[in-house]
Each structure stands twice: as structure tokens, then as C-alpha cells.
Amino acid sequence: QQPVQSPQAVILREGEDAVINCSSSKALYSVHWYRQKHGEAPVFLMILLKGGEQKGHEKISASFNEKKQQSSLYLTASQLSYSGTYFCGISNSNSGYALNFGKGTSLLVTP
Amino acid sequence: DGGITQSPKYLFRKEGQNVTLSCEQNLNHDAMYWYRQDPGQGLRLIYYSQIVNDFQKGDIAEGYSVSREKKESFPLTVTSAQKNPTAFYLCASSIKATPNEQYFGPGTRLTVT
Numbered sequence: 001q002q003p004v005q006s007p008q009a010v011i012l013r014e015g016e017d018a019v020i021n022c023s024s025s026k027a028l029y030s031v032h033w034y035r036q037k038h039g040e041a042p043v044f045l046m047i048l049l050k051g052g053e054q055k056g057h058e059k060i061s062a063s064f065n066e067k068k069q070q071s072s073l074y075l076t077a078s079q080l081s082y083s084g085t086y087f088c089g090i091s092n093s094n095s096g097y098a099l100n101f102g103k104g105t106s107l108l109v110t111p
Numbered sequence: 112d113g114g115i116t117q118s119p120k121y122l123f124r125k126e127g128q129n130v131t132l133s134c135e136q137n138l139n140h141d142a143m144y145w146y147r148q149d150p151g152q153g154l155r156l157i158y159y160s161q162i163v164n165d166f167q168k169g170d171i172a173e174g175y176s177v178s179r180e181k182k183e184s185f186p187l188t189v190t191s192a193q194k195n196p197t198a199f200y201l202c203a204s205s206i207k208a209t210p211n212e213q214y215f216g217p218g219t220r221l222t223v224t
Binding site: 002029030032034040041042043044047049055087089091098099100101102103104 | 155167
């Protein structure tokens, strides 16, 4: 089932913080976060696994709340380059090879 | 440089014609995926393959077909049975079919008129 992302859109001034949430109606095994700029391919940000393991390339933090079946992505001291659409993709089991992606959160950082 | 290539970037077809989208990776990844992206809908899984000569349907497989004869190639055919084929198609791969980073290709924008 498709996860629900909130908010749908957010506008920030450079340097401000934002939180993007991803909620599932089923128990989560893993949550993947990607950022996509207009007309480009999504770029990997982070994976969070049940049990606390995290894999990521950028200095972006996120949380995984198993009890609430949700994940949150924290964007602090935002930069202009953070603008884009953020997608979470979820897997509900450790044999779930495929991800269900949310509809995305559009983030615009202004000078 | 390693990566995923998709060709062409833009594709135009007449209704009723089948069309094949190319996806090639030189990352030596086992798993490959096809997603469809429509405005405001996020990414929806069409097909995925964990290993050569094996593939599974995703959420919206109807009207699509795939093959995985080589590790590096995972072409997608959009058949005339697909009712709304106009979309942005993204191919991705991951080292294994377990929770791992997916690398995406640049996408193919298909327009059917």
C-alpha cells in the first residue's frame, strides 16, 4: 500500500528547517528516502531499517518509528540545493524486494 | 563511468503500436526495476527482476512486458493493451534485491497520441 507523505508542499527560506513525514498503514521493515529535481532521476538519500540500521550518503538525518509506522526526514539549515521533490519508499517485510513510494513532498528553498 | 542508461530520452508513438524502452546498467547489479511516474502520483512499480531470467509483476503490470536475458539489460515493452501509456518511465537497479540503494536512470518520456 502506498505510504502517505506530509506535507504535500513546503516553502522555506534558506537556513530554515523542515520535517517531512512518511506514514504506513502496515508495519514497516525499511524506509527509503529519495530526492528528485524537476526532469531528473531520483537520487538516493537514506535507508532506515527496522532495528535501527541506517545507510546514507548525505548529511541528512531521519527517524524510524516502528510503533507509529512512520519515518521523518529532517532538513536542517536548508540550502537552495535542497529544493526538489522528496519521496519515501517503503517495504513492509524483509522479503519485500520492491518499494511502494509515496506521492512526494515538494520542497522549495528561496534565498 | 558506471551507471544506468535509458534510451531514448523522448519517445513518440501512435496509439496501437507497441514500443520498447531500453535500460542498460554496467554496475554489475543483480536487481533491476521499472517505475512509471505521473504528475502528482509518485513512482509506481511496473516490474522488477531479482536475477537474470526471472522477473515479477509490480502494482501496475497490466499492458507491459519485460525480459531479463542478460544481467545488464532489462527492456520494457509498452503494449497496445496499456490504456494510458503516456508517462515518464524510470529504470533503476540495486546491488541485490534486498533493502539497498536504488540507482535510477535518467528516464524516458513516452508520449502516445
